[in-house]
Amino acid sequence: MHKPCTYARVKYVTTEARSVPNKRDIILEATIRVLRERGLSGLKVEEVARQAEVGKGTVYLYFEDKQDLLKALVEYHTQRFYADAAEITASERPFRERLERLLARRLAFVDEWRGLWAAVAREANPKGQKAWLTGLHQHYQGILERFVASGVASGELRPDLDVELTAAALAAFGCSPQLDFPREPYIQQLAEVFMKGVCA
Known part of the structure; x- marks a missing residue:
């Protein structure tokens, strides 16, 4: 029997991600603010997105x-x-x-x-x-x-x-x-x- 093929996960940068060059930096700056306020245990992607003023899905355009x-x-x-x-x-x-x-x-x-x-x-x-x-x-x-x-x-x-x-x-x-x-x-x-x- 043939074993099912497995494919390495490839992270693609979409046109939307490329069209806003500073968005990634904005998300990273929001991340450090959340860390300062809540610590590592309190770091949630939802809160990062809120502080960066982007949707949660936008965070995942840049970070897996x-x-x-x-x-x-x-x-x-x-x-x-x-x-x-x-x-x-x-x-x-x-x-x-x-x-x-x-x-x-x-x-x-x-x-x-x-x-x-x-x-x-x-x-x-x-x-x-x-x-x-x-x-x-x-x-x-x-x-x-x-x-x-x-x-x-x-x-x-x-x-x-x-x-x-x-x-x-x-x-x-x-x-x-x-x-x-x-x-x-x-x-x-x-x-x-x-x-x-x-x-x-």
């Missing part, structure tokens, strides 16, 4: 299910942060000034998630979470390595620094969402501590 939505959300916000980080660190400003601006943007990114990052990432890609997040982080690591290398090249940082390890240390620096310090003094203190370790 809630897991697909969460994965896209992590990638969307992470890539926006990385784009900002790349722009900040590639500017012609002094290293210390770029560092403070980068730390401010990093803390704003942490604030956006309000402690939800780990839970959302686990839910978004439970089987391949480590490899997926490592892939995302490698891009940020590259941005920071170029940033550190630019400081070494300009003479603002010590020439004996290990660029890769210094960038990795900077990536982990100042991420304390549970602590509520005044923002500007905190950023300046973080920058001061970091610069004391790396200055030429």
Whole structure:
């Protein structure tokens, strides 16, 4: 007997989905608002649709299910942060000034998630979470390595620094969402501590 054929599920982007280029971003922004208000356990596609002012069916034009939505959300916000980080660190400003601006943007990114990052990432890609997040982080690591290398090249940082390890240390620096310090003094203190370790 012939076994019935099985076909891989293919996700098609319809003409309607392509005709509204910003709709996907609107849905993702609505998703983060719902997460902040209700937490991961309270995230419902119906509520996302309501806040995005679209029909529930429109959400499914862009995302197969809630897991697909969460994965896209992590990638969307992470890539926006990385784009900002790349722009900040590639500017012609002094290293210390770029560092403070980068730390401010990093803390704003942490604030956006309000402690939800780990839970959302686990839910978004439970089987391949480590490899997926490592892939995302490698891009940020590259941005920071170029940033550190630019400081070494300009003479603002010590020439004996290990660029890769210094960038990795900077990536982990100042991420304390549970602590509520005044923002500007905190950023300046973080920058001061970091610069004391790396200055030429």
